[in-house]
Amino acid sequence: MKYGHFDDAAREYVVTRPDTPLPWINYLGCEAYFGLISNTAGGYSFYKDARLRRLTRYRYNNAPYDIGGRYIYLRDNADGKFWSPSWMPVRSALDEYTCRHGMGYTIIRSVSHQIEAETRYFVPMGENLEIWELTLTNLREKTADISVFSAVEFCLWDALDDSTNIQRNFSTGQMEFVEEVIYHKTEYRERRDHFAYFACSEKLAGFDTQREAFLGAYRGWDSPAVVEAGESTDSIAHGWQPIGSHHVKVHLKAGESIKVIFILGYQENLKDAKFDPPDSQTINKKTVKPIIAKYLQPKNVEAAFSALRDYWDELLGKLQVNTPDEHTNRMVNVWNAYQCMITFNMSRSASYFESGIGRGMGYRDSNQDLLGFVHMIPERARERILDLAATQLKNGGAYHQFQPLTKRGNNDVGSGFNDDPAWLVLAVAAYLKETGDWTILDAPVQYENEAGSETPLYEHLQRSLQYTIDRLGPNDLPLIGRADWNDCLNLNCFSDTPGQSFQTTTNKDGKVAESVFIAGLYVLVTKEMAEIARHCQDGRETAKMLRAAEQMEETIWKSGWDGEWFRRAYDDFGHVLGSKENKEGQIFIEPQGICIWAGLGVEDGRAQKALDSVALYLATPHGIVLQQPAFSQYYLHLGEISSYPPGYKENAGIFCHTNPWIMIAETKIGRGDRAFDYYMRINPSKREDISELHKCEPYVYPQMIAGKDAPTHGEAKNSWLSGTAAMNFVAITQSILGIQPQFDGLEIKPVIPSSWKGFEAVRLFRGVRYEISVSRKGVGNNVSLVVEGKSVQGTIIPLPARNVKTLKVSAFIGL
Numbered sequence: 001m002k003y004g005h006f007d008d009a010a011r012e013y014v015v016t017r018p019d020t021p022l023p024w025i026n027y028l029g030c031e032a033y034f035g036l037i038s039n040t041a042g043g044y045s046f047y048k049d050a051r052l053r054r055l056t057r058y059r060y061n062n063a064p065y066d067i068g069g070r071y072i073y074l075r076d077n078a079d080g081k082f083w084s085p086s087w088m089p090v091r092s093a094l095d096e097y098t099c100r101h102g103m104g105y106t107i108i109r110s111v112s113h114q115i116e117a118e119t120r121y122f123v124p125m126g127e128n129l130e131i132w133e134l135t136l137t138n139l140r141e142k143t144a145d146i147s148v149f150s151a152v153e154f155c156l157w158d159a160l161d162d163s164t165n166i167q168r169n170f171s172t173g174q175m176e177f178v179e180e181v182i183y184h185k186t187e188y189r190e191r192r193d194h195f196a197y198f199a200c201s202e203k204l205a206g207f208d209t210q211r212e213a214f215l216g217a218y219r220g221w222d223s224p225a226v227v228e229a230g231e232s233t234d235s236i237a238h239g240w241q242p243i244g245s246h247h248v249k250v251h252l253k254a255g256e257s258i259k260v261i262f263i264l265g266y267q268e269n270l271k272d273a274k275f276d277p278p279d280s281q282t283i284n285k286k287t288v289k290p291i292i293a294k295y296l297q298p299k300n301v302e303a304a305f306s307a308l309r310d311y312w313d314e315l316l317g318k319l320q321v322n323t324p325d326e327h328t329n330r331m332v333n334v335w336n337a338y339q340c341m342i343t344f345n346m347s348r349s350a351s352y353f354e355s356g357i358g359r360g361m362g363y364r365d366s367n368q369d370l371l372g373f374v375h376m377i378p379e380r381a382r383e384r385i386l387d388l389a390a391t392q393l394k395n396g397g398a399y400h401q402f403q404p405l406t407k408r409g410n411n412d413v414g415s416g417f418n419d420d421p422a423w424l425v426l427a428v429a430a431y432l433k434e435t436g437d438w439t440i441l442d443a444p445v446q447y448e449n450e451a452g453s454e455t456p457l458y459e460h461l462q463r464s465l466q467y468t469i470d471r472l473g474p475n476d477l478p479l480i481g482r483a484d485w486n487d488c489l490n491l492n493c494f495s496d497t498p499g500q501s502f503q504t505t506t507n508k509d510g511k512v513a514e515s516v517f518i519a520g521l522y523v524l525v526t527k528e529m530a531e532i533a534r535h536c537q538d539g540r541e542t543a544k545m546l547r548a549a550e551q552m553e554e555t556i557w558k559s560g561w562d563g564e565w566f567r568r569a570y571d572d573f574g575h576v577l578g579s580k581e582n583k584e585g586q587i588f589i590e591p592q593g594i595c596i597w598a599g600l601g602v603e604d605g606r607a608q609k610a611l612d613s614v615a616l617y618l619a620t621p622h623g624i625v626l627q628q629p630a631f632s633q634y635y636l637h638l639g640e641i642s643s644y645p646p647g648y649k650e651n652a653g654i655f656c657h658t659n660p661w662i663m664i665a666e667t668k669i670g671r672g673d674r675a676f677d678y679y680m681r682i683n684p685s686k687r688e689d690i691s692e693l694h695k696c697e698p699y700v701y702p703q704m705i706a707g708k709d710a711p712t713h714g715e716a717k718n719s720w721l722s723g724t725a726a727m728n729f730v731a732i733t734q735s736i737l738g739i740q741p742q743f744d745g746l747e748i749k750p751v752i753p754s755s756w757k758g759f760e761a762v763r764l765f766r767g768v769r770y771e772i773s774v775s776r777k778g779v780g781n782n783v784s785l786v787v788e789g790k791s792v793q794g795t796i797i798p799l800p801a802r803n804v805k806t807l808k809v810s811a812f813i814g815l
């Protein structure tokens with residue numbers, strides 16, 4: 001069953017009924033000011049940091065599920081009936097309803113009581129504010145007197161403190177109402193230099209800033225007393241719960257329309273210019289007034305909206321494909337790329353499953369996310385790489401997280417995840433392949449953000465790899481530390497205390513438990529490093545890296561191969577995991593993906609054997625599960641992985657991030673049909689038809705789909721913020737469609753389904769527009785390239801002369 005449809009031409013998903021199985025959200029903002037918005041106008045906003053600069057409140061895990069947002073109430077003043085044009089929070093029936101989630105904007109339109117209301121929500125580029133542009137149209141044959149009420153609830157900035165430090169917070173809230181604008185200035189009197197404002201384009205009939213005055217005691221957002229009465233109270237909040245609500249009375253003739261613009265924004269003042277007059281406690285509004293005035297003008301709103309569209313057109317224009325499959329097209333051309341940008345902006349901080357207060361930016365996550373957005377925003381990718389590398393420890397290790405506001409590393413969710421360092425190498429390799437900007441390797445970068453500790457980035461990469469080699473275990477495999485990619489495989493944790501964090505507890509010295517996954521990852525990135533060193537004409541390093549990769553491969557074959565698949569790990573007792581010898585957890589997906597991606601067993605049939613085992617034991621119609629058999633009980637020596645009920649999350653859930661590794665691996669052995677089949681199983685658009693089961697948004701990947709051991713097999717959770725976005729983008733565009741940046745140029749090496757006759761693509765790469773047409777002339781994946789009419793050896797298109805801006809490329813595949 002569907003709850004809407006894709007509008008591919010407009011790059012929108014159109015939700016056509018408000019009662020989706022879960023709130024289906026979108027993101028506003030792409031620079032510093034951000035918002036989450038659901039299909040019923042739920043959500044919240046923040047400036048840069050979802051925890052420390054939260055503008056508006058949102059209560060997670062509430063009932064009803066999605067309450068609190070950017071609300072508008074309409075009231076017919078003739079009969080006193082009121083409703084929410086976004087359905088929530090009043091939830092009275094609407095005659096028509098659509099929510100269009102687009103690239104950085106959301107438009108909710110409805111008709112009720114013969115009043116059409118359409119609200120366009122977005123954040124103008126370069127501004128720290130959001131616009132709600134409401135267009136009201138009277139569809140009646142007679143005039144209508146309508147009251148419009150806006151409503152937001154302010155968060156007292158630090159979202160964690162806001163929801164816990166009640167004894168203080170009930171007394172700190174402060175507001176101003178000046179020249180028709182509502183200002184939220186809690187703590188501005190002391191150390192904050194920022195405030196929020198909420199403005200409206202129309203003359204106000206009233207306003208409210210105190211929640212209880214607006215709602216009335218013992219009432220909720222579904223029936224505010226003020227809306228019911230049709231009369232604001234002009235309340236000024238002192239402590240308690242500051243809100244912002246405007247009241248506008250509109251008189252509409254039959255068929256008449258009016259635009260009402262609301263602006264919710266964030267503003268900082270210089271420390272010594274906070275107050276006006278200076279010796280007062282009144283906000284100095286000199287800097288903010290012109291901004292407000294600008295965006296209360298419809299023509300400026302329109303211009304800002306079209307600039308936003310241009311911004312996304314340009315980003316998405318970097319790669320556009322036209323394949324025989326519509327789900328592939330819309331994910332690659334629009335939604336998957338968009339999701340990659342959202343992971344760039346949010347990391348894992350704020351979604352409807354991530355509260356914005358729990359996690360900073362993951363080191364591993366950020367490096368992987370980069371693979372999905374580097375082609376769209378290479379300059380910002382460069383900056384991100386340098387920021388990440390500057391948090392690196394001198395021994396090559398990594399803080400597990402860093403804070404975007406301070407750009408400092410922290411160990412809040414533990415440290416010593418021994419896979420972390422290696423991901424930096426993969427990110428840098430991706431950046432170099434995309435841009436050819438080798439100067440990044442010479443950039444002086446600090447360690448642990450310490451002045452004076454700088455070395456060239458190149459050395460950071462070397463130290464990252466050395467970190468693994470300095471930590472080998474009894475089988476010469478890399479020690480796992482707290483965990484590897486699988487945060488929940490905690491082999492040194494041994495926690496028997498309820499509630500203790502698996503991510504920070506360690507009861508073992510960490511000298512025994514080893515990870516085959518890190519070994520595979522090491523081979524993958526060491527080969528990349530060898531190539532990087534070759535380009536830098538560092539022959540010694542190249543040879544060293546190739547030898548190191550070879551040695552690690554040997555170790556994997558010796559201790560990491562189980563006969564029919566790659567093993568997963570060795571535990572603290574030196575016992576194998578991910579082997580036929582195990583009762584539960586016999587086979588895991590991660591080492592199959594990463595080892596084959598690194599090239600192991602591709603030539604000698606062992607990769608095929610491993611992938612056949614994946615198909616046999618792990619694949620389900622809803623995707624490939626993480627391991628089998630699921631852990632049926634808690635195992636002290638395995639940690640969090642066995643804490644989840646079978647079929648969920650890391651305990652045999654379909655952890656979508658890992659599926660593309662298998663797709664990539666399948667293409668390594670030339671099985672395009674299999675790779676594409678796996679791609680389709682988790683492709684959100686393809687799953688749109690089963691939305692009632694899948695539950696999450698059909699336009700973005702979730703982190704997890706419940707596995708076959710779960711009673712809810714096929715149900716998705718944790719949409720939006722997941723490495724799944726970047727990895728699927730890489731798998732489909734670079735491995736299956738085979739358009740892959742390499743150090744020396746763009747490679748075209750598709751491994752597509754046998755039934756496809758071909759496809760077309762446009763790829764902007766290092767300033768050149770590649771117009772690519774792929775046609776199948778026979779079976780198999782053999783590629784012959786013709787560039788501008790001339791046939792070219794191999795699969796990599798040589799970089800053209802500087803003045804060339806467009807290249808026509810024909811790739812013929814099969815024999």
Ligand code: BGC
Pocket residue numbers: 413487488503640649650
């Ligand atoms: C989750 C993981 C996550 C980890 C760290 C675990 O509970 O299952 O997916 O990476 O916490 O936050």
Ligand code: NOJ
Pocket residue numbers: 348362364365484485486487488650723
């Ligand atoms: C989510 C984390 O963000 C990611 O880094 C990790 O690899 C997966 N969970 C698997 O545990």
